[in-house]
Amino acid sequence: MLAAVRCxxxxxxxLALRRxxxxxxxxxxxVIVTSLFPLGIGAEPDLxxxxxxxxxxxxxxxSCMLSLGRLFAxxxxxxxxxxxxxxxxxxxxxxxxKALAHxxxxxxxxxxxxxxxxxxxxxxxxxxxxxxxxxxLGTPVLSMIGSIGAAxxxxxxxxxxxxxxxxxxxxxxxxxxxAGSVEMAAAGLAPDGQLLLLAALLIVAAAFAPWASAxxxxxxAE
Amino acid sequence: xTAQSIKWFWYASPQTFYPVAGVIARWCGTAAAVLCAVGxxxxxxxxxxxxxxxxxxxxxxxxxxxxxxxMFLYVVMAFWAAVGLAFNTRLSHMMASxxxxxxxxxxxxxxxxxxxxGRPTWGTWWAWDARLxxxxxxxxxxxxFMALQxxxxxxxxxxxxxxxxxxxxxxxxxxxxxxxxxWNTLHQxxxxxxxxxxxxAAMMLTGMLIMALAFWMYSIAVTLVRVRCLIMDNx
Amino acid sequence: xxxFLSMGGYALYVxxxxxxxxxxxxxxxxxxxxxxxxxxxS
Numbered sequence: 001m002l003a004a005v006r007c008x009x010x011x012x013x014x015l016a017l018r019r020x021x022x023x024x025x026x027x028x029x030x031v032i033v034t035s036l037f038p039l040g041i042g043a044e045p046d047l048x049x050x051x052x053x054x055x056x057x058x059x060x061x062x063s064c065m066l067s068l069g070r071l072f073a074x075x076x077x078x079x080x081x082x083x084x085x086x087x088x089x090x091x092x093x094x095x096x097x098k099a100l101a102h103x104x105x106x107x108x109x110x111x112x113x114x115x116x117x118x119x120x121x122x123x124x125x126x127x128x129x130x131x132x133x134x135x136x137l138g139t140p141v142l143s144m145i146g147s148i149g150a151a152x153x154x155x156x157x158x159x160x161x162x163x164x165x166x167x168x169x170x171x172x173x174x175x176x177x178x179a180g181s182v183e184m185a186a187a188g189l190a191p192d193g194q195l196l197l198l199a200a201l202l203i204v205a206a207a208f209a210p211w212a213s214a215x216x217x218x219x220x221a222e
Numbered sequence: 223x224t225a226q227s228i229k230w231f232w233y234a235s236p237q238t239f240y241p242v243a244g245v246i247a248r249w250c251g252t253a254a255a256v257l258c259a260v261g262x263x264x265x266x267x268x269x270x271x272x273x274x275x276x277x278x279x280x281x282x283x284x285x286x287x288x289x290x291x292x293m294f295l296y297v298v299m300a301f302w303a304a305v306g307l308a309f310n311t312r313l314s315h316m317m318a319s320x321x322x323x324x325x326x327x328x329x330x331x332x333x334x335x336x337x338x339x340g341r342p343t344w345g346t347w348w349a350w351d352a353r354l355x356x357x358x359x360x361x362x363x364x365x366x367f368m369a370l371q372x373x374x375x376x377x378x379x380x381x382x383x384x385x386x387x388x389x390x391x392x393x394x395x396x397x398x399x400x401x402x403x404x405w406n407t408l409h410q411x412x413x414x415x416x417x418x419x420x421x422x423a424a425m426m427l428t429g430m431l432i433m434a435l436a437f438w439m440y441s442i443a444v445t446l447v448r449v450r451c452l453i454m455d456n457x
Numbered sequence: 458x459x460x461f462l463s464m465g466g467y468a469l470y471v472x473x474x475x476x477x478x479x480x481x482x483x484x485x486x487x488x489x490x491x492x493x494x495x496x497x498x499s
Contacts, residue, residue, distance in 0.1 A: 148390060152383045156373045165369055166387060169362040170394050173401035180408060201397075212390055219382040266461070277465035281474045288478070327485055331478045338474040342467050440482070447489050454496035 004089035005097040012101030015074065022070060023105050030063040030110055034117045045122050052121035053131065053182035059117075060110045060135060061142060061171055067106040068146040068167070069160050071098060072217070076154055081221055091214035099140075099147040099210070107139030123186075130185040130195075137198040138178040144209035145170050151216035174201060234311045236453040243446040243453075251443035257436035264429040278342040282426070285335035287434035288328045289353070292360055293395075295325035295441060299367075300392035303385035312456070313449075315381035318388060319371060320448035324441050326364035332357050352406035356399045363391045377456075 016023050037055050038048060075081040084094050114135055115128045123131070149167035153159045181194035233239050265283035272279040299321040306314035336354050341347050348354070367384050374380035464471040 148386075152370060152387060153373070158373060162369055162373055165362065166366045169359045169366065169398065170390070172359055173394070173397045176401040176405045180405060183408070197401075208393075212386065216383065216386055219379060219386060222379075271465070276467060278467040278470050280464070280471055284475060284478050324485065327481055331481060334477055335474040338470045342470045444485060444489060447493065451489070451492050451496045454499075 001089055001093055004087070004093060005100075008084075008094055008097035009101045009104070012098060013104065016101070016105045022067075023109075026063050026067040026106055027109050027113065029066060030059050030113065031117065033059040033062060034120070038121075048121045049123060049186075052118060052123045053179045053186065055121070056114055056117050056131065057135075057138075057175055057179040057182075060107075060114070060139060061168075061175055063110065064106055064139060064142040065146060065164055065167060065171075066160075067102070068143075068150045068163060071102050071147055071150040072154055073150075076221065081217070085217065085221060091217060092210040095147060095151070095213035095217065096144075096206070096210035099143045099213070102147070103140045103143040107135075107143055110139060111135045123182075127182055127185050130191050131182050133195060134178040134181045134191075134198060137195065137202050138174045141174050141198075141201050141205045142171060144205045144213075145174075147213040148209055148216055151213045151220055154217070154220040174198070177201065234309075234313050236313050236316070236456065239313055240450055240453050243450050247443045247446040247450070250439040250446070254436050254439035254443060257432055257439060261429055261432035261436050264425065264432060269425040269429050270423060275343050278339065281335050281339040283429050283433050285332060285339055286430050287437045288335060289332040289357060290434050291437045291441060292325055292329035292332050292357065294438075295321050295328065296360065296363070296388075296395065297392060299325060300388045303388040307382060307385050307389070312381070313453075315385060316449050316452040316456075317445070318385060319381065320445045320452060321441075322364055322368050322371075323448070324444050326361060326368065328437065328441075329357055329361040329364055333361065350406070350409070352399075352403045355406070356402050359398055359402070360395070363395070367391070 034055055037051065041047065041051070072081060075084065085091065087094065111132050114131055118128055118131055146163075146167055149163045149170075152166065153163045156162060177194045177198045181191035181198065184191040184194060233242065261283065265280055269280070269283075271277060299318045302314045302317040302321070305311065306318060333354060336357070337347050340349050340354075367387055370387055371380045371384040374383060462468060462472075
């Protein structure tokens, strides 16, 4: 089973590497969106500092969502998905592996870039670890929940926007807890509660999302 | 298999259910009209005027029942979705699809009436309080379900995909509600929550309950008529 | 009667709320009637 995971992750990473521009575009989107807010709202330092956690988190959420289309579409187009459906490894494990690969390419870089954005927004350096940790815990959840949506909307017209409509309400708890943890820390309180809840969401997502994705894949691809 | 269990699947056949649905729908429709009349009478003429909010509080007689219905219908929708996926019965999926528009309607009504209640009482047309924000997200969940089913041409795939989405949604609703509650306490200034209704006089509560029952009967009637349409479309 | 309609000055809010609610319900019923007729015909 682990061999299947290794195989799928390796393959997806290799494909992502071959299409570096797709990956880079999503990350660039993250940076661009965060640059838009000061342009729209005004660059007053106190204001930016107070909206920073929320803006960074919303941008991360949108960026993750944009790249979800890639999750199953390529495999569906070239027939690999049918092979995966027939394979001996449990489909849930395969779905989890794909979500993991997606996160490595679309989520993890956000964790690394976020402190730079935080710097632009004047967020105190002491908050960077909390920000990074919240994103580290939250972005995998976004990938996993997103994989359910991607599987449900496989091959549909208007897929991208429909995917957003399906998945954004489900993202709300992650957003609230993620941004909330940084805001708590900014207020001088301990962010432990929110971070633990994020960890709980991560565990629950890891336990259930792969099976939901697998079921969705079967529904969509049969 | 006992004779009892066979009976359930007998009614699971769309052909058999069609006339039954018609009878129930007519009965519930009449009940809804009667209960609504009674409830509104109680709401406007029996329940006393509130000391703080004046006559504006009377919106509560449709706002709270609508909110209750919006959440209840989503759960029922998810229930039929689960039954449909588990037993592969088309009628169950039709029930789930038929419930969604009415559920979305009540969610919108809850938001609209909540907004109209908030304006004279708390001064704003919209308040990001926990209940209204959760209702808003619930509306997105309903729309997502309907949009997904509308986007898929293959009926069978549409029903099953929607069913899965409904189940994922219903599992998430408590999580969403809790996190919005927490978010609300973090960001709440001195402003009050719409959830804090005027202290309930017995007549107010009765009025609300009767209207809730009225909305419930209405939902059953409308849903069953819609299911009948779906059955007809299917033939 | 005038007192009832004015709702203690809150007429806009109370009737705005109730009005839209029952208008939407009427709309739903009307659409359903139309849909039933169309389904019966085909």
